[in-house]
Amino acid sequence: MSAAKKLVVCGGSGFLGSRICKYAVARGWDVTSVSRSGEPRWDTVTSSPDTPSWSHEVSWERADILRPATYAPLLGGADYVVHSMGILLEADYKGIVSGRDSPVAGLQKMFSSSSAGRGVNPLDRKPREDIKPSDPKLQFSYEVMNRDSAVALAKHAVEEGVGAFCYISACGGAPIMPPRYISTKREAETAIASNFPGMRGLFFRPPFMYDSSRKFTVGMAAMAGAGTIFNGLTGNYLKDFMGAAGTKPLRVDVVAEAVVEALGDDAVRGPVEVPEMEHLAAKAWRKTML
Template identity: 65%
Template sequence: MSSVAAKRIIVCGGNGFLGSRICKFAVSRGWDVTSISRSGEPQWQNVTASAAPPPWARKVTWERADIMRPTTYISLLKGADFVIHSMGILLEADYKGVLQGRESPISGLKKAFSGAQQPGNPLERDVKESEDIRPSETKEQFTYENMNRDSAIMLAKEANGENVDAFVYISAAGGAPVLPTRYITTKREAESTIASEFPNMRGIFIRAPFMYDSSRPITIPLAAMTGGGVLFNKLTGGVLRGFLGAAAAKPLKADVVAEAVVESLDDGNTRGPVEVEEIEELANKAWRKQML
């Protein structure tokens, strides 16, 4: 009797904080996992508590490609069952430069709130001819439109063309008081466009809250602060929900969200927006499977 072929999953952004954990849980199910990012394999000290690669990392194919240039990754999607977009930015700036000290957070926030160019629907542009969905005026700066929205829509388009069964977009539970509204509106625009333009592909939109893990110590107190916002919102009957945005959503450990993502792909009934409560339910369902 022939064995069932392993599911093939492509994780765009698989070397990131959440993406690497998605790869880990997909490997644990025996799936064929490929990560796509500009740098290939992660700098492990940036996503885990150790600089050494974990054992499961040897079972992942770490590919290099540019999410802004579809021609660099199209061939990698062939034969895939599932595709995940796990990339995005909080600030419209050289956000890695902010994290590494090359640019100040104040400068990053100024760019975020400035009147950045806002390109139209990427599906109406001749992407393959230009090989680049980043507008020329923003070559040195990611924008909410091209990173949070357009890159996801174009990846979904290419995945749909390869008859992928399901596409996961890592969205967000909400914005935040310190971020422009375009941060969350571009997320919702990506969800809406992917759902309407590619109805034959099961679209799953994980509306993740603030994520934390002990491997990133700074996220622990931030999660505690977010938890305080959740409690305050409950005590006030949700009076500031619109203002607090994601700060009014229960923070979750990154592993919980990652496990829920993988379970959502395995569960053929999951589609459309997946809110925080359902994320927890999916993760618990996956945990129960492991206990059987």
Template identity: 60%
Template structure:
């Protein structure tokens, strides 16, 4: 790799993705973000509506993950590609906000025992779509059609396929800690499926699969309360020898600040010895290592 690493982050304008971009810029990496909306709406991911100075060093590109022709030209010169896309609930958020859809309907779809997307073909097996210069998935007609299978699994596999084709050496995937009872099991299972396929099908890339717990930041007030409860649960779980973990899973896993996870992600991507799943304790260790480097 070159001295100045070149990284492309898909979902770089999101809560965690933007912080991954920030951490990479701090190392003087060449950073490109790809998302449907381009530059972030800063008020939704930080405590200020104004763009921070570091963001001027990021190339904010527009592109639909399900339309590879819009972004494959960005990959051939990249050293690292990161997938930081996903959905927490299968709901049309704009529809919920405007009153067109009830939040209950989104929850029902998410917690449904069966789902059409669960058996959707792997992107590696898709035939070329007519009208698409490159093989890809059929983009959803509306946000209501976004499923865990599409966003958490299929989009990651599609991106990994194109990254490997372009000769990218490192592929980072933001997965999740296991066992959270407040989310459908498919949320985690689809991420695990993506990890398995990427590791198996693209061994030429160093795949790094980050499994963060609940993430918080003061810019999102609601996350602070949840983090406080999770921290208390984590402490009690430690005192009881892990007894609560068997009942509540990731709900009693120590939460991490989003900036800490971002620092850990970039540190891991820079370290050629880090490969495969990265669990919460290792995320903390990597973040501490990154922090110590700034003190030198």
């Protein structure tokens, strides 16, 4: 019997990451979750505060994604690594709602297309060196959280001989999202693919994800679904404008199951869009029926 595959999920305590862990455990994989919190507070990611039985098979580790020295030792012997963390809104928004910053100035920062001085190049850093910028206010920028943390993780995964790396990116942004949200996701994809060609890279581009355990996501999914129908009726004429708002939403379990299926299939690499996610999830489901 072959040895169980080892999976490390950075962001494994989150909405999507916890479900990736769940489906990997179901396959008999050795699963490690890495996050600042360790084990999730289950009522924030599922419909129950009770600890699910499968979670006892996961090693819930605490680490800081901006401090590679805290997570790099956990990558040893891993077959697959997943980066499932990022931010939808930058830390600037906290200053706006607290009144510390001018709403106009804060929104200008968030929606600015310029990324100058906001990021840290992990490729220029020594092994396991922190990737935190000198300005603490920029630690939670799109550039650092969505791009640089992923490139640093991929760099250390390569050093540990990891076979496949899955980056949770995003489909085209909705019109209300700051442009740097999606641009930093694409920059991460490009940097990982070009700098680490020997490691199989998978770039999942999920749309809006929902689950009944988070009631508000169901309503948001309904709105997104209406946008998808409208986009189809107009012959995708407004596809570029509508972005994610015109893309069919998916249950978070579909995306998670697709990620695990893709990691186990050497033929899957590069960008993975919504239709392929549905195909991979269906393929995984059929295996459970055998």
